[in-house]
Amino acid sequence: MVVKIEKRKLIILGAGFAGIRVVQDLLKKNANQIFDITLVDRRDTHVFQGDLYEVATAFNKKITNQCLTDLRETVATPIKDLIDFKKVKFLKDEVLGIDHTTKKLRLKKTGSISYDYLVVALGSETNYFDIPGLKDHSFDMKTVEDALKINCHLDQFFRELWEKGEERDVYISVGGGGATGVELTAELATFLRCLAKKYHYPMGKIHLQLIEGSKILISLDKKGTDLVLNRLSKLGVNTFLERYIDSVSKNEITLRFPDGKKENIPSDFLVWTGGVMVNRIVQDSLGSKSKRGAMKVNPYLQSEHDKNIFVAGDNAFFQWGSDRPLPMVAQIAYQQGALVARNLLRISCGEALIRFEPKSPMYLIPLGGKYALLNTGKRIFVGRWVWLLKRWVYFKYALSILPFWKALAKFAHSTRIFTEND
Numbered sequence: 001m002v003v004k005i006e007k008r009k010l011i012i013l014g015a016g017f018a019g020i021r022v023v024q025d026l027l028k029k030n031a032n033q034i035f036d037i038t039l040v041d042r043r044d045t046h047v048f049q050g051d052l053y054e055v056a057t058a059f060n061k062k063i064t065n066q067c068l069t070d071l072r073e074t075v076a077t078p079i080k081d082l083i084d085f086k087k088v089k090f091l092k093d094e095v096l097g098i099d100h101t102t103k104k105l106r107l108k109k110t111g112s113i114s115y116d117y118l119v120v121a122l123g124s125e126t127n128y129f130d131i132p133g134l135k136d137h138s139f140d141m142k143t144v145e146d147a148l149k150i151n152c153h154l155d156q157f158f159r160e161l162w163e164k165g166e167e168r169d170v171y172i173s174v175g176g177g178g179a180t181g182v183e184l185t186a187e188l189a190t191f192l193r194c195l196a197k198k199y200h201y202p203m204g205k206i207h208l209q210l211i212e213g214s215k216i217l218i219s220l221d222k223k224g225t226d227l228v229l230n231r232l233s234k235l236g237v238n239t240f241l242e243r244y245i246d247s248v249s250k251n252e253i254t255l256r257f258p259d260g261k262k263e264n265i266p267s268d269f270l271v272w273t274g275g276v277m278v279n280r281i282v283q284d285s286l287g288s289k290s291k292r293g294a295m296k297v298n299p300y301l302q303s304e305h306d307k308n309i310f311v312a313g314d315n316a317f318f319q320w321g322s323d324r325p326l327p328m329v330a331q332i333a334y335q336q337g338a339l340v341a342r343n344l345l346r347i348s349c350g351e352a353l354i355r356f357e358p359k360s361p362m363y364l365i366p367l368g369g370k371y372a373l374l375n376t377g378k379r380i381f382v383g384r385w386v387w388l389l390k391r392w393v394y395f396k397y398a399l400s401i402l403p404f405w406k407a408l409a410k411f412a413h414s415t416r417i418f419t420e421n422d
Contacts, residue, residue: 007036009114010344011105013095014121015041015079016049017330018312020401021337022119023083026344032087034348035117039083040107042094045076046401047144050330051394051414053184053366055147056271057191059421061198063155068148074414076144082401095122098285100306117308117347119340120295122282124314124328127275133248134175138272141180150271155195157269162199170206173253173267175245176274177212178219179365182228184271185210186368189235194421208237209265211255213244213274218365224373224380231367231382240265245274276328282315291317300353301340310343312336318356331361364390369422391415 010026012019023039031037055075060067079090097106104114126140139150154172161170172192174185189208196203210232216225217239232239243263246256253267277283283293286305294317296304301316303309313333318326326332335358343353363375364386372386394414398407 007034008116008348009038010035010117010119011038011040011113011115012119012121013040013105014123014313015039015043015046016121016123016313017333018121018337018340019119020046020079020082021334022121022312022341022344023088024401025338025341027084027087029341029345031341031345031348035344036089037087038089038091038113039079040091040093040095040105041079042092043143044079044090044092045144046079046082048075048077048394048397049142051075051418052141052144052147053180053187054414054418055144056141056150056184057187057421058151058417059191059194059198060155063152068152070413070417071148071151072144073410074417075147077402077410081406095281097281100286100303100309103308115308117310117344119310119312119344120282120286120303120315121312121333121337122279122315124276124278125280126272127277128272129275131245131247134245134272137248137250138175138270140272141184142276154191154269155198158195158199158201161201167202167205169266170201171266171268172206172208173265173270174208174210175253175270175272177210177214177217177239177241178273179363181210181212181273182218182232183366184273185237186232186235186366189232189237189368190421208235209240209267210237211240211243211245211253213242215242217241218363218373218375220375220380224375227373227380227382228365228367231371231373235368276314278315287315288317299355300343301336301356302343302353310340312340318358320358326358327361329361332358335359364393366390370419 012022055071058071091110093110094108096108104112106112126142128135140146174181192206217228229239242258243255246254252264254262254264256262278287278293286295287293288296295311295315296317297311301310303311314328320326339356346353360377365373367373370384370387372390374381374386395411398410
């Protein structure tokens with residue numbers, strides 16, 4: 001007599017770096033024969049967020065629907081190309097709530113669904129820190145749509161000035177001197193030159209400024225910060241350090257110094273990259289206020305609330321060193337996704353779980369054109385070869401989620417578009 005084993009319901013929330021890694025690693029081990037796997041995401045694409053700044057600054061002589069589609073495809077890959085829908089159920093839906101006591105989820109379109117095991121990898125969202133006017137008078141850059149909006153709005157902004165025949169001073173601002181802010185600012189320098197040429201606008205009238213509240217950029221030491229500042233200066237960027245954005249209006253930013261003094265600077269266009277926070281659903285459902293809204297996990301990446309819930313990426317607070325969280329970066333999310341998949345398989349086999357041993361991430365920061373910075377944690381390198389290494393990292397990631405020829409085509413497509421204005 002054949003005994004039919006009932007599959008356990010496994011739901012994975014989020015198709016980012018962690019979520020896709022969990023699904024793909026499970027399928028490689030034929031875990032769909034053990035688990036009834038469902039992947040939930042509000043979008044039907046997986047996005048390589050590390051290159052969103054490139055999408056925001058990719059120059060086009062004429063913006064068309066095809067041009068925007070080409071841009072989108074540089075970083076967004078349809079989920080149907082990454083997983084077999086015959087083996088995994090995909091729900092394009094939005095999570096509204098998680099109830100670990102009843103093991104049920106509330107989804108916007110599907111309604112209530114139950115699970116036996118849950119993986120929470122919903123990522124982060126923009127944090128405006130309740131700064132007056134910031135949300136209303138800035139662009140953020142968390143999604144492909146956000147990046148495309150920045151690109152199109154900047155093009156339209158200069159087009160309107162050209163149509164009116166205006167040649168006034170223009171101030172383009174980036175708030176936040178972390179990796180995203182610095183990458184975007186450096187690439188904006190070349191993008192703005194292209195727009196100036198396109199709309200016959202005097203480059204001397206365009207002012208690009210980066211605002212950061214601390215003394216340093218990208219969490220580097222003084223030496224590393226000086227390297228970045230020197231590069232940004234050569235690109236024509238005016239950098240404000242030790243100045244916090246206090247409030248924002250349509251054409252002005254109020255900055256606050258550490259001693260409380262304030263100054264106003266003009267700004268026609270502001271992109272905010274200065275903060276992220278854990279997904280609100282996670283914060284409200286299972287997050288800990290003392291852990292920046294994230295879910296505290298044990299060494300095996302299980303939630304402290306319920307061992308049937310695994311957490312990865314930005315949603316997980318993993319104690320590292322003296323109770324400090326791991327950085328909210330893609331490399332960590334990818335590592336955690338791999339471990340979650342392994343531990344789910346080990347649970348199904350009744351084997352002991354594996355502890356998460358994070359590998360210290362290396363930071364590759366593009367600094368405009370074919371030039372980048374590498375921070376290994378011990379040494380800093382800069383130059384064209386670091387930019388080539390950054391592209392290799394992208395290709396390697398594409399290979400990890402796509403067949404070789406599709407990965408190569410995606411790499412070639414994105415490299416061609418991203419180097420148009422170098």
